[in-house]
Amino acid sequence: MTKGYHDKTRQVLRISGADRQSFLQGLVTNDVEKLKDGVVYAALLSAQGKYLFDFFLRAEGDAVLLDVEATRAPALAQRLAMYRLRANVQIEADDRPVWRGIGDLPEGAVPDPRHAAMGWRLYGEAPDMPTLPEDHFEALRVEHMIPGPELVENETYILEAGFERLNGVDFRKGCYVGQEITARMKHKTELKKGLKRVEITGSAPDFGTAITVNGKPAGTLYTVIGSHGLAHLRFDRAGGDMQAGAATLRAI
Numbered sequence: 001m002t003k004g005y006h007d008k009t010r011q012v013l014r015i016s017g018a019d020r021q022s023f024l025q026g027l028v029t030n031d032v033e034k035l036k037d038g039v040v041y042a043a044l045l046s047a048q049g050k051y052l053f054d055f056f057l058r059a060e061g062d063a064v065l066l067d068v069e070a071t072r073a074p075a076l077a078q079r080l081a082m083y084r085l086r087a088n089v090q091i092e093a094d095d096r097p098v099w100r101g102i103g104d105l106p107e108g109a110v111p112d113p114r115h116a117a118m119g120w121r122l123y124g125e126a127p128d129m130p131t132l133p134e135d136h137f138e139a140l141r142v143e144h145m146i147p148g149p150e151l152v153e154n155e156t157y158i159l160e161a162g163f164e165r166l167n168g169v170d171f172r173k174g175c176y177v178g179q180e181i182t183a184r185m186k187h188k189t190e191l192k193k194g195l196k197r198v199e200i201t202g203s204a205p206d207f208g209t210a211i212t213v214n215g216k217p218a219g220t221l222y223t224v225i226g227s228h229g230l231a232h233l234r235f236d237r238a239g240g241d242m243q244a245g246a247a248t249l250r251a252i
Contacts, residue, residue, distance in 0.1 A: 004101025004122070005133035011073035012094040012123060015080070016063040019087040023108045024057070024064060027083060029158065029182065031173040035059040037235045039110040039121065042077065049181025051156040052079065054168070056121065057246060064139075065123055067098055099126040100137065114166040115144050120203035147197055149207070150222040150230050159185050160194040160232070169242050193219070196238060198231045198249045200224060212244075213237045221249065228252075 015024065027031040030042035035057060043054040053076045056067040068076050073093065080091050099122040105111070117140045141148060145213050147161045159182065163169045171186055178184035185191065205223040211219040211231060219233035220245045233242075233251060242249040 002103030003130045005132045007098045007100045010098035011070035013066040014094040017089040023087045023089045029169040030054030031170040041113045049178035096124045142225045196233045196251045202247035209244045
């Protein structure tokens with residue numbers, strides 16, 4: 001059965017102008033040419049290759065719709081405007097609602113490109129359907145290691161957050177902001193840290209609690225749903241029991 005809800009935590013930006021695709025292609029981590037096949041998940045990085053924003057892109061006529069966390073939309077619009085220079089590009093807020101859901105795709109909806117479990121997204125008014133609880137995707141996000149608040153501005157490296165697995169980065173598209181460092185992490189180094197799912201025994205610690213092993217730093221615990229959570233871990237210290245507050249953690 002198709003179910004959905006209006007996700008009021010999201011904002012659409014409309015990117016228009018003759019240079020819109022080449023403009024975005026030189027900035028974001030994924031290949032904008034893929035818009036001809038559907039929605040694209042991507043990020044904007046700093047020059048140092050660290051996460052700044054993540055979002056979905058969808059072509060619509062003579063524009064590209066950008067679906068981003070609502071609280072970050074003004075900062076992203078400002079950042080994009082900074083890069084615009086002489087490009088024929090206009091950036092404006094779009095007031096259409098963002099819907100998320102599961103089941104058969106309503107007309108105009110698109111599958112979430114990160115993982116099939118994350119259902120569909122729709123931009124605009126949705127047809128009548130049963131309401132899906134707004135927290136429906138949180139447990140699925142933890143189960144499938146899909147970062148949300150675990151992405152820390154100017155700190156997270158997207159490969160450590162699983163962007164390759166989530167179809168959020170393209171290594172053949174050419175240059176974009178932060179590309180050199182991202183490519184080096186892919187081809188010349190082995191990741192020593194990253195996002196992992198953990199099983200929690202004991203009282204769940206607060207979001208952002210430090211994780212230790214024998215008193216040594218091992219990472220940070222983020223979202224917790226029931227007895228499972230998402231953590232950013234040092235892989236060399238994640239092989240056995242770990243501590244976060246009064247709880248014991250084990251990577252799974």
